[in-house]
Amino acid sequence: MFKVFGFWILGATLAVGVVADSPMNLVIIQTDEHNFRTLGCYRETLTPEQAMVWGNQAVVETPAIDAIAHRGAICTSFYATSPVCTPSRAAFFSGRYPQNTGSWQNDRPLSNDVVTFAEVLRQNGYATGYAGKWHLDGPGKPQWAPERQFGFRDNRYMFNRGHWKKFELTDDGPRVAATAKNDEPSYSLAGADEKSFSTDWLSDRAIEFIREHAEEPFCYHLSLPDPHGPNTVRPPYDSMFENTPIRPPATFSQSSPQPKWLSDSGKKSNLKFSAQQMALYFGMVRCIDDNVARITKTIDDLGLTDRTIVVFTSDHGDLCYEHGRLNKGNPYEGSAKIPMIVAAPGKIAPRTRVDAALGTVDFKPTILTLMGFDASKRSDTSEGRDASRLLTDDADTAWNDVTFLRSAGPKPGWLAAVSDRYKFIVSVSDEPWLFDLQSDPDEVVNQMGRDGYAPIATEFAGALRAYAQSHGEPHLDSPAIAKSISSILDSIDP
Incomplete structure (x- = not known):
């Protein structure tokens, strides 16, 4: 699910000191x-x-x-x-x-x-x-x-x-x-x-x-x-x-x-x-x-x-x-x-x-x-x-290739867990959706329930719940969203 060909840039946290090199x-x-x-x-x-x-x-x-x-x-x-x-x-x-x-x-x-x-x-x-x-x-x-x-x-x-x-x-x-x-x-x-x-x-x-x-x-x-x-x-x-x-x-x-x-x-x-x-x-x-x-x-x-x-x-x-x-x-x-x-x-x-x-x-x-x-x-x-x-670096195999998205506003709407290839979405108004961006880049086919996709849905549902619990995500308080995630995770064979 994760492949790095080079590099990217983002932002950081409160720091005390800068390295000795000339600042950028x-x-x-x-x-x-x-x-x-x-x-x-x-x-x-x-x-x-x-x-x-x-x-x-x-x-x-x-x-x-x-x-x-x-x-x-x-x-x-x-x-x-x-x-x-x-x-x-x-x-x-x-x-x-x-x-x-x-x-x-x-x-x-x-x-x-x-x-x-x-x-x-x-x-x-x-x-x-x-x-x-x-x-x-x-x-x-x-x-x-x-x-x-x-x-x-x-x-x-x-x-x-x-x-x-x-x-x-x-x-x-x-x-x-x-x-x-x-x-x-x-x-x-x-x-x-x-x-x-x-x-x-x-x-x-x-x-x-x-x-x-x-x-x-x-x-x-x-x-x-x-x-x-x-x-x-x-x-x-x-x-x-x-x-x-x-x-x-x-x-x-x-x-x-x-x-x-x-x-x-x-x-x-x-x-x-x-x-x-x-x-x-x-x-x-x-x-x-x-x-x-x-x-x-x-x-x-x-x-x-x-x-x-x-x-x-x-x-x-x-x-x-x-x-x-x-x-x-x-x-x-x-x-x-x-x-x-x-x-x-x-x-x-x-x-x-x-x-x-x-x-x-x-x-x-x-x-x-x-x-x-x-x-x-x-x-x-x-x-x-x-x-x-x-x-x-050229690669980091330990990196967890998933980021989390949320709808705006005070009312729960939808949550998503996204990787380079897959996009898993739960909402208050619909069944869960899973897109495979590799085989379906137009995002028109829901892969939920299709052969081979159950492990992906389970992995992403678990990641989404963990994110929501760790970061105080109020959308998880929605019975519909919580039920969508639980229905997938509860289906895992013991």
Whole structure:
């Protein structure tokens, strides 16, 4: 079930000291609701059928993001621990499972006791900063520069919520530059250009920070609100793919039965496919890549490439019409699997690949170890796994190839145990589902009850129960979920 071809990168725990070597800088570029198939480096890891789900010509060229993967590592089975904005981000920054962060659904504020990887770096002398969407300080919108910084000392350009398209700097600080008739901030493009469009404007802020702190260790997190909807983008990206033949994915109108948990989370039925919406989505991704190129060129021009770790990731995916749905919130690949690529010169070999299943909850423990923090000196409450040894070694046969996903919200919905090959899902609304991603990459066949799959279902049911009991998973309190797991484990012959 576990196979490692190279390396990956994630995050760590509260550390006391750094190794004697020169400290590495850290630049994280995080997008929002990003389907991994839009990146060339991920298409390289897939079969043609899986890489070209919208048609053989419906692809976005992403040379800058691909270059990060080619000179570093790509993680092919990295998942949002809860595939919704707030809980996924909470797990990413804290190293805790969402139910233990205070942010188990959108707009729930992060608990005050959370120690993020940025706070660890700040305490160890790093200049830290953040620009873009935060979504961890409650319902405020846009709410610039939240009072609670969580380690990001320069958070002038951090806004709490929203998918704004145009920004500007004023004497009173940053603001949304498009307004509605009532003078409230608007999602309108309003003539946005390369200086004011959200992706460009926020990338400019990252470049300014990198230049300002080039002579000291720094950590900067750039959180881009695209390619999350509304699907609008400035010229020329708005028309770049308008003549591209774009078709619905093969599963858009699938005839096989769909799991009931999809309807619970997807909230989309009788959806009409729109090639125009996909063309605009592709345009947003291409704009992101062009700005990634500007950021990596700045790092190179300043002579910082050899001592700067660059991470490209997202908070969750977007089904983009797979299974007749848009958006996220369910355990399908398009919703829950996200990009995780890392370049770490001198630490990660070029074109490294890791296929083991990992999650956003693992980022903090792994990244701090990778940056040289002594694991024996940590006193932190991270619950994620330190996967640094997978990233820097050829293999680790003792690694348990499984990560755990959960639905967002106060009510139990679904839980999943996922490996590189298998995905086991229990929910309050349906029988257990087991996907074999090797034989069924489209995720249309429930393998429960089929020959040869009983041992897999038993193994994953046991792992899911152990996770839930160890980490205070309230979804296990659901009689339906508990019964689904028990029915499988109780069937084991004594």
